[in-house]
Amino acid sequence: MIHRLNPGRLRRSAAACLAVLAVLAGAGACTGGSESPTRPDGTGGPGRVGGTLRILAGSELRDLGGILEDFQRESGVEVTLEYTGTLDAVDHIAGGRADADAAWLASDRYLHLALDDPKTVVARATTMMSPVVVGVRPELARRFGWVGNSSVTWADVAEKVAVGELTYAMTNPAASNSGFSALTGIAAALAGTADALTVDDIRPDALTSFFSGQVLTAGSSAWLTDAFVRSTTPVGAVINYESEILALNADRLRSTPLTIIYPRDGIITADYPLQLLRADRRAAYDALVSWLRTPDVQRRLATETHRRPATPGVRIDPAPWPTGPLPAELPFPATRAVADQLLTAYLGRFRRPAHAIFVLDVSPSMEGERLALLRSTLAGLAGADDSLAGRFTRFRERERVTLITFSGVVHRTQEFTVTDPSPGSRDLAAITAAADGLTLGSGTAIYTALNAAYRYASDAVADDPSHLTSIVLMTDGENNQGETADAFRAVYRALPDTARAVRTFSVVFGDAQIDEMRAIADETGGAMFDARSSSLSEAFREIRGYQ
């Protein structure tokens, strides 16, 4: 997932972004950059530090490429960003396995709760700020009386959801910081204390009602924004960083800007801390921190990324955000136990349950290692993966899982419902057994299988609209049999709205055709993931954030 800075790569569509990320995945291959020694005394000229700084970064920071290029030019420090999910980052850093000099996430609160040894992080400095807020479609905001109204609370939002007048998009709290911040903030606000949440404060009924309105989820904030705008079924609001919503209002939604609600009972602000993991990289780290915190760079960050300055005393005029006082900041849980319990309860109880339809290629080319990887990946999701990321991407209570296997024809459609999500339960063992029992056929009929999957999904969403249904298409070859891409598009476009809202997340594996897979993801509003350079299990875990 190493991403060398290159302005040409910035500002692509979310799907393309994911593709770049995935293509570049597989850190080992790309790490051979220059490793010139750091010169803290700056002998390379004024302000020149030199050396390299390899940063494990949250996907939110993808918009900093151009700015960091300038730092690179001025300081001589070669900066590389390796994008990763929050929990994967925590897994690596807390386990001492982070192959990086620094980490740069939207927030480090969960990381610090998870660290056994606080000295793992040598130094820390916040770099910019953005609160998590609610962007509401203007016509709804007017109808609700929320325009120019600073007294709207999370409870008011919850009430509109409860009566069916408001739906919203929010990232998956187990995959993205904006969703996690929203979850902890909303749980505290609905608990009515606005103090640090304790286990006793969690109000399951209120939270279940609130999250019944979440019709769109995602593993990344940027993708969420994109999907919110492009959604075929209109979504009433988006819970996201203020910066994402301001960017939308300045650009794609300029004619119908979202009304931004800063709930009076509290918000949670991301502060983008840059954290030093290796003491011997201090010079390069200090150079980057002090450069980022200079007033000029802070102003540039505000203009280009709509994030608020972290350096005290820097005023932005005119500011792209409302200049009035912000509502009180809601506290983040004091202990990891509370945070984990909240996350687990969200996934298993509060959120709308998922229906994950896996369309799996079992053509002859899958024989051997590839089939073994597919089996172990499914077994991992069924409870065998005990890493932190694994624990929060498992199949969940109430979740429906469908496995559709295909080669030249569709083989089988197997359905499972998880009522007991504990590892080794009968429900999960059945999925593992089905994975073990996968057998190979001949030929590859991708679109025939996809058509079958959409027919199946169409019936499923009609029968049970309460689940959030999505398709994962995994193939290791190109279509050589059955229906064509055009035929699939025609079938897809003729589907009812509710079925067309089912997105396909395609996984490129083996010799799959990247263009074909990207086209499918684009057509259905999904995203493409490349498992060739990361791993099949990593791609599947990442997709779990979008289900």
Place this chain on the structure above:
Amino acid sequence: MVRLTRVLGPALALLLVAGVAALAVVPRLGAGGDDELVTVRALVGSEKRSFLTDPDVTRALADAGYRLTVDIAGSRDIATRPDLSGYDLVFPANTPQADRIRRDHNLTRSHLPFYSPMAIATFGPIAELLTRAGVVRAEGDVRFFDMRAYLDLVAEGRRWSQLPGADTAYATDRSVLIGSTDVRTSNSAALYLALVSYVANDDQVVTDPAKADEMAALAADLFLRQGYLNSTTAEPFDEYLSIGMSKAPLVMIYEAQFLERVRANDGSITNEMLLLYPTPTIYARHTVVPLTDAGDAIGQLLTTDPGLVRLAVRHGFRPSDPAAAGQERGQSAANTGSGPPELIDVVEPPSQEISERMIGRIEERYRGGTG
């Protein structure tokens, strides 16, 4: 009422001009270059980082023949580190920690170059709410924060929204709580705990373990109810400055942090921001414990060198040396009639053992997990 911030601005500007001029005319003694300097390695609390890495401090030490390299660690961590080899001096934030280090490592020397009282950074509207609630009172230009009245509010579970006047000033349902750092890692939080334990123990320093357990049980909520806490003192103050009242209505800090910003005159302190002095308050007595003669020389210089004392004042510290302090006060008084206020109601921290015991008890509450 005159705000401390306004008063200090011009005074310090003058002081700074004087300081800069002095540095400019003093000839460089170690003119031969870096190679002739004696390198001194120091392990210091994070609150002194900006002072010790100030280029003017580096220059002043170089003029005396030294180059200081600084490693940062929490004062609690410094006090309990078994191995300090490789360092010439350690510089924790308080005397009980220094005492413990001297005892554990069989050391005798120490220097107290400067100190800073604990103070509470806040905003005008919050100070007014708390004045009406009987927690804050003004004496001349100085505002005091009554710790006992505060602990009573906390015991009642009072929220900001329940204070008279809050609906227009600060209508949040969050509890009235001073924002602090994590007591498990940060000295400023440990001093906050020391203050609370003193007041809750009927205005006596806690000396016996049973009492320590009782006080820790009382104080634990002051930390746990805040939720996630930063681990170093710089961070909540940074949030106070950059996010403001919405995040940090009241923050327990060292006075030096606030004064340093005022004296830097960098625009970070706005008209709304002001400082409250808890009654009682407590001092962080920054103590140099030398491990070598070179470390001892640095401790001596920091305590007595007029240029370095002036630089410490620029960073908000109060010099311990009576002569230096008198001079500094005289200068402030001459320029403005007011420097940082003299504080009378100051208590002593408990011993390091009692402090550790209370922190340990609170740590257990965190490990209990449900909080």
